[in-house]
Amino acid sequence: MTKLSVNVNKIATLRNSRGGDTPNLIQVASDIQNFGGQGITIHPRPDERHIRYRDAYDLKPIVTTEYNIEGNPIPKFIELVLAVAPTQVTLVPDAEDAITSNAGWDTKKHKGFLIDVISEFKRNNIRTSIFVDPVEEMIEGAAATGTERIELYTEEFASSYAKGNLEAVKPYALCAQRAIDLGIGVNAGHDLSLDNIKFFKDNVPDLLEVSIGHALISESIYLGLENVINMYLYRLK
Ligand SMILES: CC(=O)[C@@H](O)[C@H](O)COP(=O)(O)O
Numbered sequence: 001m002t003k004l005s006v007n008v009n010k011i012a013t014l015r016n017s018r019g020g021d022t023p024n025l026i027q028v029a030s031d032i033q034n035f036g037g038q039g040i041t042i043h044p045r046p047d048e049r050h051i052r053y054r055d056a057y058d059l060k061p062i063v064t065t066e067y068n069i070e071g072n073p074i075p076k077f078i079e080l081v082l083a084v085a086p087t088q089v090t091l092v093p094d095a096e097d098a099i100t101s102n103a104g105w106d107t108k109k110h111k112g113f114l115i116d117v118i119s120e121f122k123r124n125n126i127r128t129s130i131f132v133d134p135v136e137e138m139i140e141g142a143a144a145t146g147t148e149r150i151e152l153y154t155e156e157f158a159s160s161y162a163k164g165n166l167e168a169v170k171p172y173a174l175c176a177q178r179a180i181d182l183g184i185g186v187n188a189g190h191d192l193s194l195d196n197i198k199f200f201k202d203n204v205p206d207l208l209e210v211s212i213g214h215a216l217i218s219e220s221i222y223l224g225l226e227n228v229i230n231m232y233l234y235r236l237k
C-alpha cells in the first residue's frame with residue numbers, strides 16, 4: 001500500500017494572503033485526516049511564506065496519522081524538527097530563493113553533512129528521508145548516509161508524462177529497486193497529480209508514500225477536498 005500524505009503548504013499560502021486565519025490550517029489538516037488522508041506534510045521555508053514555524057508546533061497535537069516535515073536542514077530547521085518530533089523528516093537541499101524545490105541532494109558531495117544530520121534525527125527517533133533525483137549513483141550515496149528512506153523527486157517524471165513520454169518513469173523504477181536492494185524505503189513527491197499518480201504507482205515497486213500538495217489543492221477547487229482525497233486513495237490502492 002502507498003500512503004497519501006497531503007502537503008498543506010498551499011492552505012497556508014491562502015491563509016497568509018489575507019493576514020488572518022482563513023482557511024484555518026489546523027482545521028483543514030484535521031479534515032484531511034477525517035477524509036482519509038494518511039499523513040500531513042509541511043515544508044516550512046526560511047521566509048515562512050506559507051507554513052510558519054509556529055504552525056509546525058500547532059499541528060503536532062492534531063496530526064494523528066503520519067507527520068512529515070520537509071526542509072533544508074539549516075540550524076533553525078533542525079532545532080524545529082527536534083522540538084516538534086514528527087514521524088518523519090525529509091531533507092531537501094533548497095536554495096533560499098527557489099520558488100519551489102528544484103533538485104535532489106548530491107549524496108556523494110554532501111555525504112559527511114548528511115551522515116551528521118541524519119544520525120542526530122535518528123538518535124531522536126525521527127525517521128529520516130532524503131530528497132533525491134532518480135540517479136543510481138545518488139541512491140548508492142544515500143545508502144551511505146544511513147537514511148531510512150529516500151524521496152524520489154518526481155518533477156521530471158510529471159512534466160515528461162504530461163507530454164506523453166511514458167518512458168520517463170523508467171529511471172524511477174530502477175532507482176526504487178536499487179534503493180530497496182540497499183535496504184532503503186521509497187517515498188516520492190513533487191508535481192504528482194490525479195492524472196499521473198496511477199501510472200507512477202503502477203510502475204514503481206514498493207512505493208511507501210507519496211506527498212502531494214500543489215495539484216491536490218488545485219484539483220480540490222473543482223472537485224472538493226474530500227472527493228479528491230478519495231480519488232487519490234483509489235488510485236493508490
Ligand atoms: C520537496 C518538494 O518536493 C516540494 O514539492 C515541497 O514540499 C513543496 O514546496 P512548496 O509548496 O514551497 O512549493
Ligand SMILES: NCC(=O)COP(=O)(O)O
Pocket residue numbers: 007041043070151188189190191192211212213214215216
Ligand atoms: N514532497 C513533495 C510534496 O510535499 C508536495 O509537492 P507538490 O505536490 O506540492 O509538488
